[in-house]
Amino acid sequence: MRQETKALLEQNNQRETLLSPDFQSVLTDMVVYLRASRLPFSLQEQVRQDITDMFLAGQARGASPAEIIGMDYKVFCDTILQELPQNNRRTQTLCTIRDMSLVLCVGMAVLFLPELIGVLLSHTPFLTLTLGKLIFLIVLITFAYALVENICKNAFTPTEKQNALIKNMHFLWLFVGFILLFFLKKPAWEIPFWVPLAVVVLLFLCYGLLSHYLD
Structure with missing residues (x-):
């Protein structure tokens, strides 16, 4: 900014x-x-x-x-x-990328932090990446985007008049993500521990640069 x-x-x-x-x-x-x-x-x-x-x-x-x-x-x-002048499509796309970079950065940090601690304790240079984690990250991004959009667009709509089905679907989608994260624990890939660290750092840098450029 x-x-x-x-x-x-x-x-x-x-x-x-x-x-x-x-x-x-x-x-x-x-x-x-x-x-x-x-x-x-x-x-x-x-x-x-x-x-x-x-x-x-x-x-x-x-x-x-x-x-x-x-x-x-x-x-x-x-x-x-x-x-007032609005952001063009290109700038709006960059704004979306900026916001989703932060969500994905936080999501990856939370998901991989326990394993990174395990790496430091066991000196194992690899992390286990499961299908459930990949799906959950996608679910988390879409959930955050849809929820924020719904809250903002209904800012002037009384709670009792808001579409309860849409609100519940958002949280149901997140619940499905948690279920898949819990059950799809079969190892899919073994990756070097520094890869998710590098991705988190890059996402954070992307968020910071875009925030400064756009705001």
Whole structure:
């Protein structure tokens, strides 16, 4: 993340604490909704700053969020998105790669950490890679992506009106991944212990570089 964007993010976080709970709740929903858009992150924070300014001014004169931006917060956000430049397809693809790199990095670190400890204790230079682990990593990536997308797009939808089937399917998919991880333990490949370490490092570097370049 660029220094100016990081500074704006920290400033917005601090100024948000000056809002009352009602204003904070609306602002949080709006920010979550914007996170799922193709709006560059730096512009998202600029929009967040502008909305915070509007809310602080309205709060000072005793107005409610609806009196300031209208009753339909989603329409307000959509109007903003229509007026601002969006990420092109290439940049959006890079954003997806960035986010999935972090998820895969964390997933691999958690899966292989116990075996890496075993390698250090037993001095065995190889790790066992099972089919279950490979499938689980794929499940983890798709689960994280689908869950975040669903949360962001339903930011303004009351919980009781959200599609419970879709939400349950996300967690069912993750549960299937855990089942396969548990039962598909038959060794598939023996790989040098440094390979997953190198992959985790590369994924983390990929995430860091793309975050700086894109934000």
